[in-house]
Amino acid sequence: MTDWIEQFPTLAALPEEDRRLLTEPAQRVTLRPGTTVFAPGQPAESFLFLLSGMVRVQQASASGREIVLFRVAGGETCIMTTACLLADELYSAEGVTEGAVEAVAIPKDAFEEAIARSPGFRRLVFSEYSQRISDVMHVVEEVAFERLDKRLAQRLLALAGPDGTLQTTHQ
Numbered sequence: 001m002t003d004w005i006e007q008f009p010t011l012a013a014l015p016e017e018d019r020r021l022l023t024e025p026a027q028r029v030t031l032r033p034g035t036t037v038f039a040p041g042q043p044a045e046s047f048l049f050l051l052s053g054m055v056r057v058q059q060a061s062a063s064g065r066e067i068v069l070f071r072v073a074g075g076e077t078c079i080m081t082t083a084c085l086l087a088d089e090l091y092s093a094e095g096v097t098e099g100a101v102e103a104v105a106i107p108k109d110a111f112e113e114a115i116a117r118s119p120g121f122r123r124l125v126f127s128e129y130s131q132r133i134s135d136v137m138h139v140v141e142e143v144a145f146e147r148l149d150k151r152l153a154q155r156l157l158a159l160a161g162p163d164g165t166l167q168t169t170h171q
Contacts, residue, residue: 004028004104007051007075010124018118025110029103037095044084044091046105050074053101059093069093070136074102079132082125085111 002023005011011022029048031037037055038044052074060066072078072095084091085108106114114121142151160166 004049004051008049008124010120010127011049014118014120018114018120021110021114021118022106022121025107026104027107029105031097031101031103033097033099035097035101037097037101038081038091039094040091042091044081044089044108046107047081047085047111048078049104049106050076050078051102051104053103054098055095055101056098057093057095070132070139071098077125077128079129079136082129086115 002019004026005019005023011019014022031053037048040059050072054074055072055078057069057072057078057080058066059069070079078095080091080093080095083089115125156166159168
């Protein structure tokens with residue numbers, strides 16, 4: 001079960017010994033739509049490489065209002081999981097599948113061993129972590145400093161099809 005690693009070019013370029021650190025303990029998982037991948041207060045038990053599908057990471061207030069923090073798509077890893085694994089902390093948000101998800105799970109102990117022993121894997125993890133932090137900071141900047149009507153117009157244009165029409169609901 002090593003074919004999945006080809007979907008991540010940086011992993012595929014690792015030396016054979018480093019790839020084995022990831023492929024030997026890896027378990028392929030299939031998650032149905034609406035599956036809670038992680039929830040607030042839970043420990044991070046594995047590092048997921050999403051092969052296909054989408055996971056929505058969201059946070060809820062005490063009143064029940066939810067805000068989507070970010071989404072993780074096929075070919076990506078989750079910054080929240082990375083942070084929890086690196087800091088040995090509990091999740092503070094919820095991850096829910098949006099449709100079917102195929103992923104590969106690397107157990108926490110194998111993740112820690114790969115971080116310690118593989119410079120290439122370590123670079124990959126911190127590079128993706130850094131990129132996602134930059135993305136989150138960009139969103140915070142937009143929310144804090146851009147007008148709502150401008151942000152809404154930009155988002156609607158981004159969601160529109162090639163013919164300029166948009167098929168969506170208020171929700």
